[in-house]
Amino acid sequence: MKKISIIVPVYNEEAVIEKFLNQQLIPEINKITTYQFSIVLINDGSKDKTLEILQKFTTKDKKIKVISFSRNFGKEVALAAGMNYAKSADAVIMIDSDGQQPPKLIPKFIAKWEKGAEIVTGVRSRFTKHGLIQRTGSKVFYWLLNRLGDTDTVPGSTDFRLIDKVVVAEYNKLTEHNRITRGLIDWLGFRQEQIEYVYGERMAGEPSYNLKKLIKLAIDSIVSMTTRPLLILGFFGIFLIIITSLLLLFWLFEQVLFNDPLSLNWDGLTILGIFTTFLAGMILLSQMIMALYISHVHSETQNRPLYIIDEKNSRNL
Numbered sequence: 156m157k158k159i160s161i162i163v164p165v166y167n168e169e170a171v172i173e174k175f176l177n178q179q180l181i182p183e184i185n186k187i188t189t190y191q192f193s194i195v196l197i198n199d200g201s202k203d204k205t206l207e208i209l210q211k212f213t214t215k216d217k218k219i220k221v222i223s224f225s226r227n228f229g230k231e232v233a234l235a236a237g238m239n240y241a242k243s244a245d246a247v248i249m250i251d252s253d254g255q256q257p258p259k260l261i262p263k264f265i266a267k268w269e270k271g272a273e274i275v276t277g278v279r280s281r282f283t284k285h286g287l288i289q290r291t292g293s294k295v296f297y298w299l300l301n302r303l304g305d306t307d308t309v310p311g312s313t314d315f316r317l318i319d320k321v322v323v324a325e326y327n328k329l330t331e332h333n334r335i336t337r338g339l340i341d342w343l344g345f346r347q348e349q350i351e352y353v354y355g356e357r358m359a360g361e362p363s364y365n366l367k368k369l370i371k372l373a374i375d376s377i378v379s380m381t382t383r384p385l386l387i388l389g390f391f392g393i394f395l396i397i398i399t400s401l402l403l404l405f406w407l408f409e410q411v412l413f414n415d416p417l418s419l420n421w422d423g424l425t426i427l428g429i430f431t432t433f434l435a436g437m438i439l440l441s442q443m444i445m446a447l448y449i450s451h452v453h454s455e456t457q458n459r460p461l462y463i464i465d466e467k468n469s470r471n472l
């Protein structure tokens with residue numbers, strides 16, 4: 156029987172975790188008898204009673220495991236720990252512990268996987284109720300990410316995913332610290348399919364991702380996926396250099412060599428202004444050159460593998 160590990164990051168969820176496990180996740184997987192499931196709960200340094208509740212489940216049910224962090228390391232790291240632990244499973248499913256990602260979709264994820272998808276991604280459907288700020292924020296985020304980054308991420312992609320063991324093995328080789336699970340999985344490639352779902356309401360409790368954390372997450376994803384923002388100001392610098400060089404040349408011919416036939420009477424201040432702007436352009440350009448070197452250092456230190464081989468499709472190796 157194929158093994159499937161469900162990994163659930165849990166942080167300060169005493170208000171909801173018991174309900175989520177008892178009413179949603181456990182009944183759902185008990186219905187599926189053709190796979191051997193395990194549930195890996197990662198306690199991400201909760202400060203409330205979450206850990207006690209999780210441990211209570213493990214004494215009743217051997218397929219439920221708890222990994223407990225010594226402090227809060229963040230959801231991305233919790234997911235990484237889950238995937239490290241779940242190495243021997245044939246597939247891993249990541250799901251939030253607050254009921255916003257409905258476990259009743261698990262059979263659909265498995266069905267797509269059985270048909271050959273190596274990654275099945277849950278995508279927020281457009282029917283999801285969303286505040287205006289959240290909606291625009293997420294649009295801007297995916298627009299930026301896809302514009303600036305090298306990998307395509309389907310807008311609305313969430314961490315509710317099923318991942319085949321070949322992808323888990325590749326994921327576990329990645330060593331970078333500032334990681335965004337979604338972005339990294341998309342970077343790995345492989346055959347990905349999507350399932351749309353309505354991102355539900357929290358069953359109870361408060362989300363721990365506030366605006367500040369979300370902005371940090373967005374910046375982290377963009378910084379870790381791309382270095383292109385570094386170049387934008389440099390291009391602006393080049394633009395300034397071209398414009399001011401033309402103006403300076405014009406000044407040289409019109410005023411200095413031909414004695415101002417157009418009677419423009421440029422004074423010292425104008426020349427000074429043009430010259431200062433020229434220098435500003437030079438500074439931006441030299442920053443861009445420095446940025447290019449930094450971006451090389453950046454990608455070297457990320458230490459990502461050079462390529463990922465899809466062994467299933469390679470032959471006679």
Ligand code: UDP
Binds near residue numbers: 199252362364
């Ligand atoms: N979570 C975590 N560590 C954190 C923050 C959140 O493990 O530092 C977990 C949390 O318990 C939940 C999931 O990550 O299962 C998503 O968090 P939340 O519901 O707060 O954010 P949302 O993405 O729904 O806004």
Ligand code: MG
Binds near residue numbers: 251253357362
């Ligand atoms: Mg949530």
